[in-house]
Amino acid sequence: MMTRNNLERIVYPLLGVVIVLALWQLTCVLWKMPEAVLPTPMNVARAIAKYWPALVSEGWVTLKATLYGFALALLLGIPIAVAVSLSSWVNLMFYPLLVALQSVPKVALAPILLVWLGTGIESKLAIAWLVAFFPIVVDTAAGLQSTPRDLLELGRSLKATRWQVFSMIQFPAALPYVFTGAKVAVTLAVIGAVIGEFVGSSDGLGFLLLSATSQINTSLAFAALFALSVLGTITYLMVVAVERALSGWLPLPPPRH
C-alpha cells in the first residue's frame, strides 16, 4: 500500500522534472532556438534512442576509467592517511606537501599527464585518481585524528598495543569519515575521467561530447551529457549502497564539511 508520505516522495520530484522539461520546451519554441544551440527535450530523447549503443559503449569506457581511478585513490589514499595520522614525522614531512598539492588545479596537470601516459586509459585513470585522491586522504586523516578521547583512554587503560588501538578503535571510528571522503571522491573521479577525455582521447563520453559539438550535433552532445549525469549518479549510489550495507557499523551521522 502506498502511504501518503511515499506518494509525496515520488510525485513531487517527478513533478519538478516535468516542470523543468516543460520550461525547456517552451524556451525552445518561444524564442525559436536553432537546433544547434539548444535542442528541445524531445530531440535530445530522440538522440539518446538513436545513439544508444554508442552512449553505452563510450559510457562503459568512461565508467572504467572512473572506477579504476577511484579504486586506486582508495587503495593509495587510505594507507597514506594512516601513515600521516599515526606517525608524527611522516605527518610533519608530507602533510604540508599534500595540502600544497591539493591546491594545485588538477585540470592543469592533464596535459602533462597526457605527455607522460599517452592517450589511452592510463592518462584518464591518472587524472581521475588525482582528483579523487585528496578528499579521501584528507577525510580519512581527519577521521583518524578525531577518535573519541575516552575510547583511546579505554585502550590505554587496558594496555592495548598500538596495532590494537588502531584496528579496534581508531580505524572503525574513522569509517564514517572515509565514506564522506569517498562520496566526494567518486563524483570528482567522473569529472577527472571526462577531463582526461577532453584533453586527449579517442573514446569515452567526454570524447563523444567533444566530437558531437565539433560536428554541431548538439542533440548528441546533450545526450552524452545526460549519459554522464546517469554515470555520475550510478557511481555515487554505488558508494552509498556500500555505506548502507555497513550501516549497522556506522550509526554515526557522517561528519559535515
Added chain:
Amino acid sequence: MQFGSVRGARKVFLAKERGGGATEDLVALDDASFDFDEGEFVSLLGPSGCGKTTLLRMVAGLTPRSGGSITINGKDVEGPYGDYGFVFQAPSLMPWRTVLQNVLFPMDVLKRNDSAALERARELLALVGLSDFAASRPHQLSGGMQQRVALCRALIHAPKLLLMDEPFGALDELTRLEMNDLLLKIRKETRASVLFVTHSISEAVYLADKVLVFSRRPARVVEQLSVSLGYPRSQAVRFTPEFTQAERRVSEALGILAPTAGAGVH
C-alpha cells in the same frame, strides 16, 4: 586489608603543557593522601575542577603525577596497568559493536575472549537487566542503559578496582537513583574496591563507606568521613537521621554549611 594507598599525590600542569597561551603553572592537586581497603567504596567529592578526576586518572596511571606515591595492590603505579575498570562520564561505547561485543571489548584486547568471558558477559548484562539487549546497537539504548553497558564493560575482566568518574552525572535524577542501587548490587557481587568521583553529596553518602572531601583548587583532601550506614542499603536509608547527619557532616566539610555545635567531632 589495605588495598590502595595514596601518599602526598600532587599534580601540576605546567604552563607549556596547558597551551592556549597559559603563562602560569596550574596546581590541580596539592597533596592528597588516603588509604582504602579491599572491597571498600570511596566517594571523592568536591567542587568542580578541584582535581578529583585528575586524582582518579593518576590512580589509573593514565595521567603521570608530579609528586607523591600511589600504590595499588602492593604495586607502585607507573602507568596504566590494566587491572581496573574505568567508567567515564559518558558511556563511550563503540557504535560499531553490539552491546555484548562492547562488554567483551576488554577481553578482545587482553586476548581472553573465550567461552568463559562470553558467559560472564551474559551474567553481567543479566545483572544490570539488559539481557534482552545483548544484540542491540548502543544508539538504540537510552543514556542510562548505555551507562549500564559501560559498567559491564568495566567489570568484564574481573578487576579488583573500579574507577568511576562522575558516571551518573549526565543522567536524570530517577535514573541516577536506580543506577546507585544497581551499583550497590554489583559491588556486592564483584567485591571490587571502588573509587567514585561525584558532585552529589547525597550520592556520595548513599554509596560509600568513606567520603573524601576536597577543597577548591589547589585541591587538598580536607576531610575523610566514614559513613556508618549498614548494608544492604536501600532508598529508605535516605530518610533516616543517620543519613541526614552524614550529609550534614559532608556539607560542613565542604564549607557550604556552618559547623554546628557537637558536629565535626568524629
